[in-house]
Amino acid sequence: MSSHQPDLRFRGLNPTFNFGMKIKSIRTTTICVPLGDKVFHSSQARFPARNSCLVRIETDSGLIGWGEGGQHRPPQPVAACLNHVLGPKILGRDPTEPVRTWEELYSFSRDFGQKGTYIEALSAIDIALWDISGKALGVPVWKLLGGAFRRKIKSYATGYRDAGFDFVKVKIGLLDIRSDAERLRVIRQSLGPDVGIMVDANHGYSAATAIRMGRLMEPYSILFFEEPVVPEDREGNRRVRMENPIPVAGGEAEFTRYGFRDLIGGGCVDVAQPDLTVCGGFTAFTQILALANAHGTIVIPHVWGSGIAFAAALQAIPTIPPIPHTANPIPLQNEPVIEFDRTHNPLRDELLNERFALVDGHVLIPDGPGLGISVNDEVLTRYSS
Ligand SMILES: [Mg+2]
Incomplete structure (x- = not known):
């Protein structure tokens, strides 16, 4: 020394x-x-x-x-x-x-x-x-960020649902709203009352149409309505949130504490969805989390990308306190969940030497140092463009 x-x-x-x-x-x-x-x-x-x-x-x-x-x-x-x-x-x-x-x-x-x-x-x-x-x-990143409120995270399926998922997210917005509402009726009927359903419009509606769609969906007990309108239309998002009965989610296309200050502080969302690879990494995430917490807004990070993006989300999500703090956190009520896209994704499933364990609908939090992962160089070379 x-x-x-x-x-x-x-x-x-x-x-x-x-x-x-x-x-x-x-x-x-x-x-x-x-x-x-x-x-x-x-x-x-x-x-x-x-x-x-x-x-x-x-x-x-x-x-x-x-x-x-x-x-x-x-x-x-x-x-x-x-x-x-x-x-x-x-x-x-x-x-x-x-x-x-x-x-x-x-x-x-x-x-x-x-x-x-x-x-x-x-x-x-x-x-x-x-x-x-x-x-x-x-130490793992979640420890550097202040500690884990949970060591496993309830996951939700995007794309299609297979056994073990209690939550599923359905895309809407391509068809006319009556046809999409009819799809949701059929999905709710086939899944039964116990599976949580969320919808994602990928900002495909105007505010007026999104409000009508929200009212049509009300009988099907939808947990949140993701990106009803384009993200930069703050007033539209705010209107949808105020005038439709379903909680509004958004933030996958928003950046930094400044962007989320406007989104959350502007009353545009009930659920903030920063993406670690978009919003500014862990540093921005912790700032967004503090902003959201102070506004009583739930944070459920958006997850896409490769196994590295997924690993980053697995380090961030454990650090989200239940909002509000409660003796009995309930997923999507005051407890975060993780998006587990069920469509074909070799970048998530092959790039790393580690596999993400899915046990009983939960993803386990790695406890190795840093992100807790290592990259398979052969796979990296194979997929390099
Ligand atoms: Mg989305």
């Missing part, structure tokens, strides 16, 4: 923690996995491939952190931003200062990157730096 390094043994900290660690390299990989005949459909668009931008940050001590930025968008702009703008700025920095790094990078790109590609790139860096910080201290 050199003379300028504090002797951490006397503080009860990990004596191997390296205070002088620096970021040595940053490498991006864009991924494209054609889905063949298993194309995914939202209510508004067709997704013939799964895309992602992954980032690998290596330190001079050999620690490696993984991050991911963006979700179903083209990954090349995020990679370009990382390779040419934000990436070079973090070389030589201390990787265990993600909050400081976030503020400085955001401040640098504020005039041209308050939303979209720059924040997705920043999300990827932030997730990787928290991964490294956890590995440096030998």
Whole structure:
């Protein structure tokens, strides 16, 4: 131990923690996995491939952190931003200062990157730096963020429901509202009263149509109405929330504490859905969580992307307190759940050496250091675009 390094043994900290660690390299990989005949459909668009931008940050001590930025968008702009703008700025920095790094990078790109590609790139860096910080201290990210309120998370199925799911999310918004309401009637009838149903319109309605649809859906006990109108239409979201009987969810296409300040503070949503790979990583997530909590808004992160994005959500969700705090947290009432997309997703199911255990409708929280995952290099190379 050199003379300028504090002797951490006397503080009860990990004596191997390296205070002088620096970021040595940053490498991006864009991924494209054609889905063949298993194309995914939202209510508004067709997704013939799964895309992602992954980032690998290596330190001079050999620690490696993984991050991911963006979700179903083209990954090349995020990679370009990382390779040419934000990436070079973090070389030589201390990787265990993600909050400081976030503020400085955001401040640098504020005039041209308050939303979209720059924040997705920043999300990827932030997730990787928290991964490294956890590995440096030998603890999972959820512990660094303050502790876990739960060690397993109730999951809900998107795409289709198979055995073991108590919740299912159904896409609406492609058909006329009477036909979609009839679909929901049939789905409710076939699932019975005990399965929770949510709907996602992928912002396919005007406010007036969404309000009519909300009233048509009322008999089917829908738990939330996701993205009824375009996310930037704050007044429309607010109207839908005030004038339809179903709680409104949204936020997968929103960015940073500033975007969520307007969404939550503006009374636009009952359920906030930040995506770790979009909103600004763990750093932004903790700020959004505090904002939401102060407004009594439930937080249920949106999850898409690869196994890295899923792993990041698995570190963030345990840290969400029941809102409000209660002796008996109930999923989707005051307890978060995790989206477990049941459609074909090789990026989630093959990229990592670890498998996410689904036990009795719950996903177990990993307790390895950082994100608790490692990437299979052979699979990464196979899917690189
Ligand atoms: Mg959605």
